[in-house]
Amino acid sequence: MPLIEIKNLHVSVQGKEILKGIDLNMNGGEVHAIMGPNGTGKSTLSYVLAGREGYEITEGSVLFDGVDLLKMEADERARAGLFLAFQYPMEIPGVATATFLKTALNAKRRAQGQDEIDAMEFLNLIKAKTAELEIPYEMIKRPLNVGFSGGEKKRAEVLQMSLLEPRVAILDETDSGLDIDALKVVSRGVNSLRSEARAFLIITHYQRLLTYIVPDFVHVLVGGRIVESGDKSLAELLEAEGYARFEENEAA
Amino acid sequence: MTKLQTTTGQVFGDTYADAVGALPGAQETWINGMRKTSRALVGAQGFPGRKVEAWKYTSLNQVEKVPFIPAAKADDVEVSSLPLGIPVIDGALKMVFVNGVYRGDLSDSFADLGDGVSLKPFADVLKSDPSALKVVLGSSAEACQSFTTALNTGFMEHGVVIHLAKNVVLERPIHLISIGASGAEPGAFHPRFSFSLEQSSSATVIESHSGLPGQAYLSNPITEILLREGAALLHYTIVGEDSDAFHLGRASVTVDKNAKYESFILSLGGQLVRREVKVSLEGLNASAIVDGVYALSDKQHSDITSEILHLAPNTTSNQVVKGVLGGESRGVFQGRVHVAREAQKTEGRQLHKALLLNRGPEVDCKPELEIYADDVQCAHGATTGEMDQNHIFYFLSRGIDEETARALLVEGFLDEVMFNIGDEAVRETIFGLVSNWLARQKIAAVSGS
Ligand SMILES: Nc1ncnc2c1ncn2[C@@H]1O[C@H](COP(=O)(O)OP(=O)(O)OP(=O)(O)O)[C@@H](O)[C@H]1O
Ligand SMILES: [Mg+2]
Numbered sequence: 245m246p247l248i249e250i251k252n253l254h255v256s257v258q259g260k261e262i263l264k265g266i267d268l269n270m271n272g273g274e275v276h277a278i279m280g281p282n283g284t285g286k287s288t289l290s291y292v293l294a295g296r297e298g299y300e301i302t303e304g305s306v307l308f309d310g311v312d313l314l315k316m317e318a319d320e321r322a323r324a325g326l327f328l329a330f331q332y333p334m335e336i337p338g339v340a341t342a343t344f345l346k347t348a349l350n351a352k353r354r355a356q357g358q359d360e361i362d363a364m365e366f367l368n369l370i371k372a373k374t375a376e377l378e379i380p381y382e383m384i385k386r387p388l389n390v391g392f393s394g395g396e397k398k399r400a401e402v403l404q405m406s407l408l409e410p411r412v413a414i415l416d417e418t419d420s421g422l423d424i425d426a427l428k429v430v431s432r433g434v435n436s437l438r439s440e441a442r443a444f445l446i447i448t449h450y451q452r453l454l455t456y457i458v459p460d461f462v463h464v465l466v467g468g469r470i471v472e473s474g475d476k477s478l479a480e481l482l483e484a485e486g487y488a489r490f491e492e493n494e495a496a
Numbered sequence: 497m498t499k500l501q502t503t504t505g506q507v508f509g510d511t512y513a514d515a516v517g518a519l520p521g522a523q524e525t526w527i528n529g530m531r532k533t534s535r536a537l538v539g540a541q542g543f544p545g546r547k548v549e550a551w552k553y554t555s556l557n558q559v560e561k562v563p564f565i566p567a568a569k570a571d572d573v574e575v576s577s578l579p580l581g582i583p584v585i586d587g588a589l590k591m592v593f594v595n596g597v598y599r600g601d602l603s604d605s606f607a608d609l610g611d612g613v614s615l616k617p618f619a620d621v622l623k624s625d626p627s628a629l630k631v632v633l634g635s636s637a638e639a640c641q642s643f644t645t646a647l648n649t650g651f652m653e654h655g656v657v658i659h660l661a662k663n664v665v666l667e668r669p670i671h672l673i674s675i676g677a678s679g680a681e682p683g684a685f686h687p688r689f690s691f692s693l694e695q696s697s698s699a700t701v702i703e704s705h706s707g708l709p710g711q712a713y714l715s716n717p718i719t720e721i722l723l724r725e726g727a728a729l730l731h732y733t734i735v736g737e738d739s740d741a742f743h744l745g746r747a748s749v750t751v752d753k754n755a756k757y758e759s760f761i762l763s764l765g766g767q768l769v770r771r772e773v774k775v776s777l778e779g780l781n782a783s784a785i786v787d788g789v790y791a792l793s794d795k796q797h798s799d800i801t802s803e804i805l806h807l808a809p810n811t812t813s814n815q816v817v818k819g820v821l822g823g824e825s826r827g828v829f830q831g832r833v834h835v836a837r838e839a840q841k842t843e844g845r846q847l848h849k850a851l852l853l854n855r856g857p858e859v860d861c862k863p864e865l866e867i868y869a870d871d872v873q874c875a876h877g878a879t880t881g882e883m884d885q886n887h888i889f890y891f892l893s894r895g896i897d898e899e900t901a902r903a904l905l906v907e908g909f910l911d912e913v914m915f916n917i918g919d920e921a922v923r924e925t926i927f928g929l930v931s932n933w934l935a936r937q938k939i940a941a942v943s944g945s
Contacts, residue, residue, distance in 0.1 A: 294893050297885070322895035334890045338908020347904065348894035355895070387908070404894065 245310050246271050247443045248293075248412055253304035255285075255292050262288045264468035265304070270412070270443040277446045277454055277479060280465035281487045286447045287331050289465070290414045293445075294328040295321050308412065322348075323355040327410030329401035331417045331447075336388040341400065344388045345370065349407055373406050376436075378429050394421030402433050409437070414445045419453040431456030451483040466490040507564055508647065508684075509539045516566045519653045521622035526630070530639050535650035537640050544643050551643075553828040553860040554770055554799040559742050564714055566651070567595035567676070567683025581736050582704040582929065586921040588671035591615070595677060596654045596685030596717070609668070612661030612697075618688050621657045629657065632690040632720045644746045644772055648686040648718040655688035655717075660697035660727075669700035669730075669919065676707030676715045676741055684714040691720070693727035693755075700730040700919055705745065707738040712767065719747040723755035725779065731759040732922050734929070737766025739794070746772040753779025753808070760917050761788035761817075762926050764933055765796035765825070774803040777811035777839075787913050788817040789926075791933045792825035792857070799828035804846075806839040806869075813843070816913045819850040820906050821857035822937055832864040833876070839869050846876040851883060851909050853902070853937070903934045 246269040255263035262285045270276055278286055292299050293306065295318030306313040313321060336344065350360045361369070374381050379399050389397050398418050405413055415434070419427055434444065434457050446457060454462070454476060462478040463470045464487070471490045472478065513535060521527040543560045544551040584590050589609070592602035598617040606615040621628055633639070639649040660666060674687060693699060705715055715737065723729055737743050743766050751757050761771050775784045790798045804813045819827040829848045850859040861878045883905060891901030910930060917923040 296889050296893075318889060318892035319895055319897050322893055328893055330890075330893075334886055336887055336890065336905070336908065338911050339904050343904065344891075344894070344896075347896050347900060348891075351895040351897065351900075408894065 246307075247309060248313075248445075249307040251305050253289075253292070253306060254302045255288060256300045256302055257288065257298065261302070262468050263292070266468075266470060268463065268470065270445065272411075272443055273438070273440040274461065275438065275444040275446060275457060275459045277448060277459040277462045278465050279448060279462065279479060279482055281491070284465050285468045286465055287416055290328055290331075290416045290445070290447060293414060294318060294326065319351070322408075323352055325411030327405050327408055327413045329398075329405055329413070329415045329418045331420075333389050333397040333401050335390045335392075337390050339388050341384040341386060341388045342370065345384065345404065345407055348404065352408055369407070373403055377403055377406070377433050378426075379403055395423060395426050398422055399426065399430060402430050406433055406437060411441060412443050412445070413437070414447070416447045417449065418446075419448055419450060427453065428456060451479045454479045464490060507560065507562070508535075508650070512564070512566065513650075516651055519622070519651070520619050521626045524626045527622070527626055527633075530633065531650050531652070534639055534646040534648075537646045538643070538650055541643075550801065550830070553830070553862070554768070554797065556768075558768060559714065559744075562682050562712055562714070562742075564684040565681050567685040567713060568679045581706045582673075582734050583925055584673070585669055585671045585702050585925055588669040588702060588921070590671045590673055591656060593654065593672065593674045593687055595683060595713075596674070596687035596715075598654060598656065609666065610664070612664035613666055614657075614659040615670070616657045618655030618657055618690070619653055622653065629690070632657070632692055632722055634720075642746060642772060644716065644744045644770065645718055645748070647744065648688060648716050648746075651686045652688045652718070653686070655690070658689075658691045658699075658701075660693045660699055662694040662696060664694075664697040666697070666699040669702060669921070671702040671704065674703065674705045674715060674717060676705075676713040676737065678708075678711035678713040680711070682711045682713060684716060686716045686718075689717065689719040691729065692722040693724060693729055695724045696726040697724075698728040700732075700922075702732045702734065702922060704734040704736070705743060706736050707741050707766075709738050709740070712740040712742060713738070714742045715745065716743075717745045719745075721747065721749040721757070723749070723751045723757055725752045726754045727752070728756040729758070730918050730922075731757065732917070732919070732926075733759070733761045733771065734764075734926070735762065735766070735769050735771065736764040736929070737769060739767060739796075741766040743769040743771075745770070746774070749773070749775045749784070751775060751777050751779065751782040751784060754781045755779065756782075757784040758918055759784070759786050760922075760926070761800060762929065763788065763790040763798045763800065764929065765790070765792050765798045767795075768797045770799040770801065772801045772803075774805070775813070776805045776807060777813065778807050780808050781810045782808060783812040784814070785916070786813065786815045787916060789910055789913060789930065790817075790819040790827055791930060792819070792821045792823070792827060793937055794823040794825060796823070797826045797828075799830070801828070801830040803832045804834070804844065806833070806835040806842040806844060808839055810841045811839055811843075813845070815846040816916070817848045818910055818913050819848075819859065820853065820910065821850060821859065822853040824856040826857065827859040828861075829859070829878075830862045830864075831876070832866070833874065835867045835869050835872050835874065837868040840871045842869060842872040842874070844872070844874040848878040849909070850880040851906065852880065853883060853906075855882075899938065906934055907931065
């Protein structure tokens, strides 16, 4: 059974259809990349999967490990192992990053019948993870994302992912805003999480990321549909040619 | 209008005055005069209506309808368990007032606080040494500058008088615990707390105001504070009255040269609470912090009205007031900052922020900056907003349930100002009170809002 099974998914926002029939299966161990022009519905897809309000699902279904994902609340989905690294991580004034991380981690642990994490253990865990992602430890004392630079925000998202160890991780343009070195660090972080039990959906505009995180499949999303799927060479082709030929088809 | 006067006449007029009877200090003409002027003002003008600028956003209609009698004297009231919702501050010396009257049996002994520290029940001073009150009570004109003060001054009898001699540092905080308790009929009481701190002395004072459930009561406490050159006072006021009760309270503070007044008000309401604070920065380098938080639910109404007067050069004031409102509550913040012509190099900062937990509550905010000096740095800001759904979604997307998310966001919103509370024990208590409040709200989202 696939970990994620998206069938004929149609989604409208304020009466306007954005996703026009998405079909996508992801199995454990796989990395899928989605590429496509601006405004074609990539983030919409990620939000719908994560359970954000304001999207009307007019048709289709999504199964997560065989369970109807669309019936679950956003927080249930997360506790069940779904994770979205936001394209634009929000700034949350007044809530320390550490508090946020700990609350999230404990929510997951409780859902799995585990005890809350011991303070010392949490500290050590965070120390190890921040070191791995080359995030200054001091940053976790600051209010979540407030005043973080673009790249720091993205790293903080990956830190959250690495802490919560999701089964399905959606990364929405996590590479944008990262400098070349940071891109390597973040990619290493993602790669270290790759496992048979876990699937990744990586939304990106740049083939460069996919040279570090090598995908099993590349999908092209144009006009709310997946218009072509292939292996990693498709990304190279897109890099060279752009989306012109798909957009012509779309217009036709 | 006529009806209004009649009602008031009945409530705090002759009948009420007769019931109060002879008050101590009557032998002093000036005290008598003050009381008379104040009673006349309350009687003649009645409760201020909404046409009175200072009361535009707080209607006293509900208060006016209640036929208050002078609250039962302390000894008749059974207070079995303290502290009634507001914990006694760790390590503090507690003085308990029931219906405004000092209760020695419930209080700590203040016999040996050391040299230069004097604490006396207000009634005792009125009886034995009324002239000692002249400085703190000021003139009757002053007594009438606010309805809240006038109502108190007309009937003042109980409370406490605290005096610190020059250079005395009072290490132990003093916690004044005021408890309201009506018997079969709704009672009103008018405690008077007065502090004078002589040159370079310092103290920490906490006032808490709570009460017993039952008939509505009206608590009308006035605090007068005089800080002489270089003196420093930490002053915390915690209001968590019974849900039927009314509270009309005021602190009036004079800050001399180099003296520091640092204050925080926590208002968890009652039925209707109005806290007024007036700070006069009268000497060079005088400074004040006048922060506050209010947290309201149901149909509670809470008003914080502040006046900060910069009357001398190089004076500084800082004010951050934050409100969190649920249910169909009403919050009011009025903040006037006045900078006199001679108050050059003044710095005044004021910020009011309100967070609405649903669509039910409303907030009225009236900031006023009056600047007559030219070389000043003043800034003020005010915002009212609902909780950001996008922020909540971020928490949800990490597996945190909505209730926890909202609680963390509210705490985060309030933390900024609560972290500035200088006294650690008070800070902890206030954090505790706020998190209990949050837990009681079940800050559930109103779906569809
Ligand atoms: N709340 C909304 N109201 C109106 N239109 C919306 C809303 N959310 C998304 N859209 C529209 O849906 C379309 C798809 O947006 P989406 O963010 O999914 O694009 P994207 O593929 O992620 O683009 P990009 O590569 O620029 O991130 C856009 O045209 C966008 O304007
Ligand atoms: Mg996008």
